[in-house]
Amino acid sequence: MQETTLPSDLEGVHNFRPVGPYRVAGGRTIRAGRLFRSGALEPMTERDREVLEKAIGLRTILDLRHPDELALAGGPHPLRDRVVWLSIFREEWRQEELIAELNGLYGPGPSPRRYLHYLEIGGDRLARAFELFAEEERYPFLVHCTAGKDRTGVLIGMIMDVLGADPADIAAEYALSDRSIDRLLAYLRASGRQLEGTEEEIRARLATPPERMAGFIELLHEHHGGAEAFFRKQGVSAATIDRVRALLTA
Template identity: 30%
Template structure:
């Protein structure tokens, strides 16, 4: 399926709705992030044979990083065991949002809500951030994902792009692209499963990521300083592998 127009970063697939390339952004020292090396997506539990062929044979992905909770893997499925692809389950630990006792806000209130959740997730889930960056620094093509490819996936992308020297405005713009993927998923869901009576929590305003980056700056000095604090020590290798 395809909804037009799609930004250049997106890759069309049968049952992956938020699949996109993290390459192409302006980065450190006037360089750019390489394309065809790091990808992000939503849940891979519904992939078709054509999707697997796309990921493995056309995109050349050799590592899949699943950031979800164990029960999410069990309920919604995971990327199938596939020759030549190493599967990593790096749960990004966090307090379940549904246990917080607050309804998911709408409108302007969503920005401080997401900033609070995201900064907390980066602290409680730091091991997943480090482990994910370690795999990406290996230099082999990687895809990382969660459920919608929005929150946990967005934080790994923000950490990676920060390490590569991508500017904050571009990191926030990359995060905001998720709404295109979510709209594609909603179109498929409504046509195949039916439209729910109510839904929330599907927006990715760029201000939420900008405020998260500002919060990490206040806590650590910058996202790059946060990455150093969680003992990721391969930033030079990461830049050598992923910048051109």
Template identity: 30%
Template sequence: MTTAYAGLLGFRDVGGLRTRDGGRVRSGILFRSGTPQFLDEESARALIADTGIRATIDLRLPHEVAVEGRGPLDELRIGHFSHPFSIGDRVAEDSAVAPMDGDDPLVTRYLKYLAEDANGVVSLCARLLEPDVLPVLVHCTVGKDRTGVAIALLLDAIGVLRAEIAADYGAAPDDVVASMRRLRRMGSYGAAADLYPPEAWTAPADVVERFLDHVDQRYGGVHALLRDNGIGADDVRRLTELLTGAPRP
């Protein structure tokens, strides 16, 4: 389980992942995690000192942010960019719990994110191109589903090997379980968190592989998905240079 920063589950540096052209994602520039709201001030200060993060990209719903907060990151003046995923079929208006149905509930939910608002899902790609955003921490609540989708699409766009994307998605399974357990005591989840199926407590690497395969089939691939939502080839080239240090042909 993640222990470097008490309360921050699912935290990791995405750096080091291999790309199809033999390169690697730069270390110390892109981080991911679950919600930072449980950090204490000492741990938050250590996180900032160690990583140099300037901002967070927060994929939670607006009412999640309002109810749960960001912990000490606000007081420590870390930038906050809200990029909420649309979740249309929540169990209640004031809840963040959405059903996960079907034979492949995680992939079904991930594809619904795109069906609801593909532009919102990929919008963080454009955000990363803005000045003074990197290094950045991308997070949702558990740090697996919304964060997993956003990071997987970004990494695929810049040429990271899918086996590497899958391995990153499946990292820290104990943190997933711990994060799911604490949902029950969070205001925007509560007892409704019991509605999640057993699959929601896991992060099998093959889930993200199946998700990306569906993106290929339904949208013509990640680059086509980005292009259709305003993020073109030049933007992808710039992202690749920022995150890998190498120009994309």
């Protein structure tokens, strides 16, 4: 598939886009048509399904959501046979209690240190997710959570860091989710989420300023030596990391 033919939006699914092309280490580029990201897929239209299934030829959908979110999702979507479900937060934890704990530690809403905490409580699961990208038969690959910006953003940011992307490009990729705030709000309200605060406060929590992801990548390198070193400490082999680079770059 040529880069110019890649779909950059869907009708019913918010925050959908291909990742790349971005220049990475060694003068290489993230391959077009291999890696995509989005928010929840349940609202997909028939046209969306056609795009994902036939135009893109999607083989794997990595769903990072917690079981509590799945209960609000409104039933399975038409491509459920392609889903690998892997919540980065443990199933036995109630999501409401986890969010309250994170809010107590870092304040309400996302932050670089809150993202870094994902690695402390779900590092083994992030490593398992990363290892899936070493399996060629799984491509093309789509990663999503509910909003497609926080857990998805952390994993995509770490993959880009492993590939050797410029931190400014990692931050810019994260910031693209700002374009989908209105559609994300509509989805959250339609699915019965209780959103606390004023409209301004809610939108601020849903925003994706590039400096937030830049701060996370900086902390990732400060505390763990970067994404590759982090995954190696989680037991990911050097061969697996090399394989992911080979499959995602050209």
